[in-house]
Amino acid sequence: MDQNQIIFDKPSFIERLKRMLGVDFYRLLHTPVFYIFLAISAIIPAMVLSMTGMSQEGEIAKPLYTETWQMIAAKQPLYVVNDIADYANMNMVFIFGGIMISIFIGHDYRSGYVKQLFTTHPQKQDYMLSKSLTGAFSMTCMCVTYIIGTVFSGILSGTSFEVNVSSLLISILSKMILSLGWAGLYTFINVILRKHFGIAIALSFFIGTGIPVIGAAAIVGNSSLLNLFLYGSSVYACLGSSVTAFFSGAIVSIVWFIFYAFLGSVILSKSDVY
């Protein structure tokens, strides 16, 4: 066979990404863990809402939430957490998403799939983008089941549904679009720590809880500078949000997404894949 007989295909970036997304979405939809997290996202609001009104030592505890939609977002953007009501809302989906992405990417490495993958067409940037987009999709789905769970638990507990509808929609959409940035961050963490699954999952959980930003807020207070970070922007998307929150959240999410995808691709290209 001479060289002329060997045809070296060169699929375009779009073609490669489409195929890789196809594979990743197929895998996601065939991963039981994805459905488990969808279910957890739906159950958590019911659990939190019911537990906040539970009796303690014979006394009925004062409910933490007076309105159902506080389960979606806090009334005000409070970075300094005073009680669980400031914290336990739809931002918890980003913790579940972190664990989900760690399992998803960890599986690529543990099964040896990456060695099959990187000897074929896909390139490192395709991998980063595809995993991030699939992760963002999974978190958006968790947001949807979380909302459904919130509505049901609100109905069952008889909690008020009063809200400024536009602010509610802005906060929901902001959190959904912030999934992209979060997914980029988690993909990056898991690619960097690809040989240390346990550490990757623990770090994803830790970052997802927002403790670094909450810790920073304890020092600098409720500063709007914290909105530059994903957790800060996620808190900023609250029930008092204006359209500014949506745009700032979208910008923060996209910038971090691009940053992590770029950095992850560079690091993957300069290191041993498997």
Place this chain on the structure above:
Amino acid sequence: MNAVEIHNLSKFFGQKKAVSGLDMVVPEGAIYGFIGENGSGKSTTEKIICGLMRPNNGQIKLFGKDLSDEDVRHKIGCLIETPGCFPNLSVWQNMMIQAANISLRNPKEKVAEALKLVRMEGSASNKFRNCSLGMKQRVGIAMALLGNPALLILDEPINGLDADGIRIMREVLTDLTLKKKCSVIISSHILGELEKIATHYGIIRRGKMIKQVTAEELERECPKYVAIKPLDLNSAENLLSEKYIKVTRKDNFLRIYGDASPEETVNYLFKHGIKVEEVTTEKISLEEYYIDLMKKGENEIW
């Protein structure tokens, strides 16, 4: 045109040299038996060729193109150690995923074809985790064959294969090289099997290529000999050493190299009153050649 040309390849893991100044040439259409002890650098070299590891130094050309050219890698089919499949998905689903990764047209047809080639068409719906080790290796070979690779890299592919599986793989590889001019790099510790199919050999030791030979050259380097088992080993050895240039002892056998024939040797000993229990004509096997080479290397190094 060579399928693979490697010059001065080095790879370090911290202070440890996995591959050190390795040179390697795999001609197109060759079945290249890549031999070495555990930890000698075979898998590392193969991973570097596949693009899974980055070398610290050296040049690699595949079909005349630099390895950094991403397009050239698409012509590689590989099975490194074990197939990278998702255990919760079926054999068919895993194959279809790989078909998508290599942008295969008519994927269903091609996947069915590859599975048929390794006699796995009846197990396509099995979950990968439920497959035996041998079946998994067959799936890995089928995956490597998808998309008509111009270069096939197989790292220990016959691990876990039964006799039938080994025969099928031998047929598939021979067929690929003869009909499709595919080049194959295959590493294995089962040298007897390798000897049946390889056209070229590369022997690696501590990250360095210590010998590259063609099967013809190896044939010349592994001469035939007459092996006899006399009742009186010492007397027979003394007697034969006077008549023949090279006589060696191995266990209870004497090996007579050169142009000796079994009949002539037996008659000669019989004339001198030495009875012979067994006599055969044999050839130095690849395994023996390799062990001798390793021993020689050991003496040179230490």
